[in-house]
Amino acid sequence: MSEPRPIPDEADPLYADHLAGLRAGSLRAQICSSCQHVQWPPRELCLRCGSSELHGHRVENAGTVYTFSVCHRAFHPYFADRIPYGIVVVEVGDGATDGPLRFVGTYASDLSSLRCGVPVVASTEWTDDHPFLQWTAAS
Amino acid sequence: MTTATAVIAGVGETAYTRGTSQTVRQLGIEAVRKACDDAEIDAESIDGVIMVTDALGNADYATYLRLRDLKFHATLGIGGASCASAVGLAAAAVRAGHASRVVVVHVSYQVSGGRRLGSAAANLVQRPLHPTREIRVNLEFPHGMIVPMQWYSLHANRWLYETGADPAGMADVALATRAHAQLNARAFFRDKPLLREQYDASPLIVAPFRLFDICLDSDGAAAVLIAADGDTTSRQRNVRVLGAAEGHPDTPDDLASRPDVTNMGIAKAGPRALAQADVTLADIDVAEIYDCFTFVVLRQLEELGFCARGESPEFVKDGAISIGGRLPVNTHGGLLSQAHVGGLNHVVEAVHQLRGEGGDAQVAGASVALVTGYGDLGDGSVLVLGR
Numbered sequence: 225m226s227e228p229r230p231i232p233d234e235a236d237p238l239y240a241d242h243l244a245g246l247r248a249g250s251l252r253a254q255i256c257s258s259c260q261h262v263q264w265p266p267r268e269l270c271l272r273c274g275s276s277e278l279h280g281h282r283v284e285n286a287g288t289v290y291t292f293s294v295c296h297r298a299f300h301p302y303f304a305d306r307i308p309y310g311i312v313v314v315e316v317g318d319g320a321t322d323g324p325l326r327f328v329g330t331y332a333s334d335l336s337s338l339r340c341g342v343p344v345v346a347s348t349e350w351t352d353d354h355p356f357l358q359w360t361a362a363s
Numbered sequence: 364m365t366t367a368t369a370v371i372a373g374v375g376e377t378a379y380t381r382g383t384s385q386t387v388r389q390l391g392i393e394a395v396r397k398a399c400d401d402a403e404i405d406a407e408s409i410d411g412v413i414m415v416t417d418a419l420g421n422a423d424y425a426t427y428l429r430l431r432d433l434k435f436h437a438t439l440g441i442g443g444a445s446c447a448s449a450v451g452l453a454a455a456a457v458r459a460g461h462a463s464r465v466v467v468v469h470v471s472y473q474v475s476g477g478r479r480l481g482s483a484a485a486n487l488v489q490r491p492l493h494p495t496r497e498i499r500v501n502l503e504f505p506h507g508m509i510v511p512m513q514w515y516s517l518h519a520n521r522w523l524y525e526t527g528a529d530p531a532g533m534a535d536v537a538l539a540t541r542a543h544a545q546l547n548a549r550a551f552f553r554d555k556p557l558l559r560e561q562y563d564a565s566p567l568i569v570a571p572f573r574l575f576d577i578c579l580d581s582d583g584a585a586a587v588l589i590a591a592d593g594d595t596t597s598r599q600r601n602v603r604v605l606g607a608a609e610g611h612p613d614t615p616d617d618l619a620s621r622p623d624v625t626n627m628g629i630a631k632a633g634p635r636a637l638a639q640a641d642v643t644l645a646d647i648d649v650a651e652i653y654d655c656f657t658f659v660v661l662r663q664l665e666e667l668g669f670c671a672r673g674e675s676p677e678f679v680k681d682g683a684i685s686i687g688g689r690l691p692v693n694t695h696g697g698l699l700s701q702a703h704v705g706g707l708n709h710v711v712e713a714v715h716q717l718r719g720e721g722g723d724a725q726v727a728g729a730s731v732a733l734v735t736g737y738g739d740l741g742d743g744s745v746l747v748l749g750r
Binding site for chain 1: 500502503504505508510518567568569620622
């Protein structure tokens with residue numbers, strides 16, 4: 225039996241809301257209730273005002289590929305049968321932020337279509353009963 | 364407070380191998396002893412030590428070298444930017460009168476310690492600790508983003524997209540520095556010249572990086588002794604630390620999500636170090652540029668200001684970075700072709716060049732050298748050394 229896919233730390237409270245969102249099919253970042261700054265990745269303090277009053281915040285589930293990586297070598301046994309595989313950094317627009325929001329995820333479409341600027345849509349990929357963020361080229 | 368000039372008074376290197384019967388301690392101590400011999404001082408008189416990995420601690424050096432009185436120590440944590448930064452810190456400690464003979468040491472044990480390019484370690488807990496581990500565990504490992512070269516490919520792909528740069532610049536870096544390794548007695552790839560056809564045929568590991576775009580893993584150690592000018596007897600061979608600086612990228616704790624994924628700390632460090640040294644880029648005779656990847660050399664040349672963003676492939680063409688060219692780069696072969704010693708071997712090579720002891724690789728009349736470091740999520744460090 226091959227190695228299972230690496231999973232997030234489900235005991236980490238910082239990521240609980242985001243994972244719950246993935247399970248429900250929505251993309252969630254973090255918002256500061258003091259200054260309304262939206263940030264991702266989640267952090268223990270608001271990077272704009274320093275407040276610890278941070279909560280989950282749903283964002284658009286569509287964006288564009290800002291950059292990407294195509295891996296031809298497996299650095300973990302789970303991926304040994306899946307090379308080459310694509311990872312994307314997707315920029316999601318959201319009016320509440322004062323900077324770009326970027327999400328890392330798996331690229332689910334054909335690698336020949338993968339380049340900067342491609343519009344993509346988020347969805348949840350289920351592996352071993354765990355949810356993972358994946359992005360598919362919008363048609 | 365003293366106003367002494369800080370100099371590099373001695374350098375030492377072990378053999379650079381892939382596989383060794385020596386232990387981490389034996390390598391580290393050997394390198395320090397060689398640096399002391401080079402500086403013509405007793406090892407026991409060292410009163411400061413800066414380590415650039417956590418392979419060994421200050422107590423290891425104090426015990427094994429029988430240091431009479433260790434007054435200063437530090438361990439730096441900015442990956443491959445640590446060595447150049449450490450020399451700057453050692454110089455600052457000496458100038459402040461905090462210690463008088465500070466050794467900077469790097470030990471690599473990547474081959475014998477089991478961390479190699481191809482190792483698909485199932486236990487991600489054993490991975491080297493990078494900044495903000497929870498971002499790696501929760502957002503990157505699940506998608507198969509496991510090793511630093513994948514972060515750097517995010518940078519590379521965006522750079523190619525924004526600038527239209529020619530990726531063939533990477534090949535020119537690999538070929539030029541492999542040619543330099545043919546002239547270096549310590550280079551692992553001495554006697555292994557690299558042809559363009561071999562480079563082009565080499566496998567893609569993480570696009571756009573091929574096998575020959577990626578540095579060696581090595582076993583070995585290097586040490587550099589910093590002292591006050593006049594403190595040691597071998598003044599004739601002293602190399603002055605003219606400028607030293609480090610800089611960090613924005614956002615510092617994450618690369619994938621940062622507003623500009625091409626942002627690099629060296630862009631901040633370069634002007635600071637040059638200003639301290641009171642030199643310009645035109646004064647640099649030889650540059651030892653941290654080369655974990657050929658791509659990282661190209662981007663550092665741009666962010667230092669040797670050429671505009673996107674134009675480094677043009678800058679490195681046609682022998683420009685070869686010995687005898689406009690700006691010789693990595694005259695020892697670098698991490699790509701000499702050995703991975705965290706870039707401390709770049710400091711050692713710069714010292715050889717400035718002393719006129721570069722042998723077949725000597726850059727004629729070299730009197731000012733630039734050394735860089737690059738680490739982790741894009742930390743940068745710059746040293747300016749001179750006679």
